[in-house]
Amino acid sequence: MALKIYNSYTRQKEIFETITPGHAGMYVCGPTVSGESHLGHARPYITFDVVYRYLQHLGYKVRYVRNITDAGHFEEEGKEAEDKVGKKALLEKLEPMELVQKYTNLFHWAFKKFNCLEPSIEPTATGHIVEQINMIEKIIEEGYAYVVNGSVYFDVKKYAKNHDYGKLSGRVIDELLSTTRELEGQDEKKDTADFALWKNAAPEHIMRWKSPWGEGFPGWHIECSAMATKYLGPSFDIHGGGMDLLFPHHESEIAQSTICNHRAPVKYWMHNNMITINGKKMGKSYNNVIKLTELFSGSHPLLTQPFHPMTVRFFILQSHYRSPLDFSNEALIASEKAFKRLWEAFETLKKLEPDKSETAKDEELESKVVNWLNELDEFMNDDFSTPKVIANLFELAPIINSLKEGLILPGNISSNTLLLMKEKFAFYLEDILGLQNISEADNAMLQGIMGLLIDIRKEAKAKKDFATSDKIRKQLTEIGISIKDEKDGGMSWTVD
């Protein structure tokens, strides 16, 4: 059973076969570190973290490249050319690189909390100015770019004559070329559809580099082409990013790289859908951003409580990456409860002892369980259907709890199946979905204290001193620890 990936370029699911057997190259558009990461950023990096994990599981040696855009893009239409990073730095009276460092650190901090694996290479745009300039020179040599007043533009019209510009994003080239909009700063371009490879820097522009065309800074699209080519080669397997990047960013990347390397750069294009908030895309320009720090601390008007990064990760994986996902405080609370329940079932499962029965006494149950377990692989192979994986794990939760409670007898499921269940549950939950326990109970001192309190409470209960046992339970509940009486007279506790 082979992995199938939905390829945005062909708009269909395709069997995944890497260019180099045994190896997979994946490039994902990283953050622009001119501001704090927000909930919207969580989706692509969690999505592609799961892709990365799963490809490794399939046995590929994966090189995962995710850039940091620290050079700042320019805003070219309707505004003066100005570097976003440079502008904000002036406002905050910080060095541009200081600002970039600050937000890079914050980004790393947040995604460590999300339990995202670190990419193999995390190149910065400013660290690859030379590569970008080289690439631009190559494109000029090939005759697909022109220089105007110290800026360099890609000639889309010429490219479109013998290439399929617009295929990825579904644009019609004639319409792009015949755009009637008259915007400032367009006069340098031969055509409105052309895009900048290099921009001449205005005097107030802080971030600037010397180039064959004068002092300036790179265009937005060229960094990804340059770095992907450098670390993954002229053709690589997967390029990922948000759907909002389809046009013009990825379309332009294809054009640049194709001219430069004489071949299509990417075999499988993957795009995650957006997170919406009240039906609107979350983004700086919409003024509806929930920063990750606000999400984790609960300090945002839309939130009634803090949310653990794992709750957010779980929430995101409960929907398919290509579907839009609407955020709400209520939806996150639902995910938090669901996740806690699932994780408790997992903890319970780990403690279950396999029965000696080699054959199951309840064949119907046995086959249902085996089927649910086997489907997990199918679901992942079907374009990473994490919601279905999670749904099947939830199917297993009542089975696990019933085994623990004795509502299902141990022998009803064969020992092999129970072992398989333990193995798959841990594998999918932890290794593939990348989820972690969110309980804060893993503290030796707390465990010691709780052990003592539980002993006292057990003694009280044995003496039918319910006043004492209830007092212990009640007061612990008030400070956020809940005690549950088990069927066999034991007690368990959890930190809320």
Added chain:
RNA sequence: GGUCCUGUGGCCGAGUGGCUAGGCAAAGCUCUGCAAAAGCUUCUACACCAGUUCGAAUCUGGUCGGGACCUCCA
């Protein structure tokens, strides 16, 4: 305006033409000193209108609504 996507039960969210997705919430029951948890059960929806089909949430056309991109964006 152009291109594309989308509309599922109280809420979130899967759905490959025929078989209960799943979660949260709610209700009832079981268990329990009480509670919590857990288990069982119930709530069976696919914007609207036509069409194709033995059969459509799933395909086609139309209507209405929502969204994305076309400008920085995950």
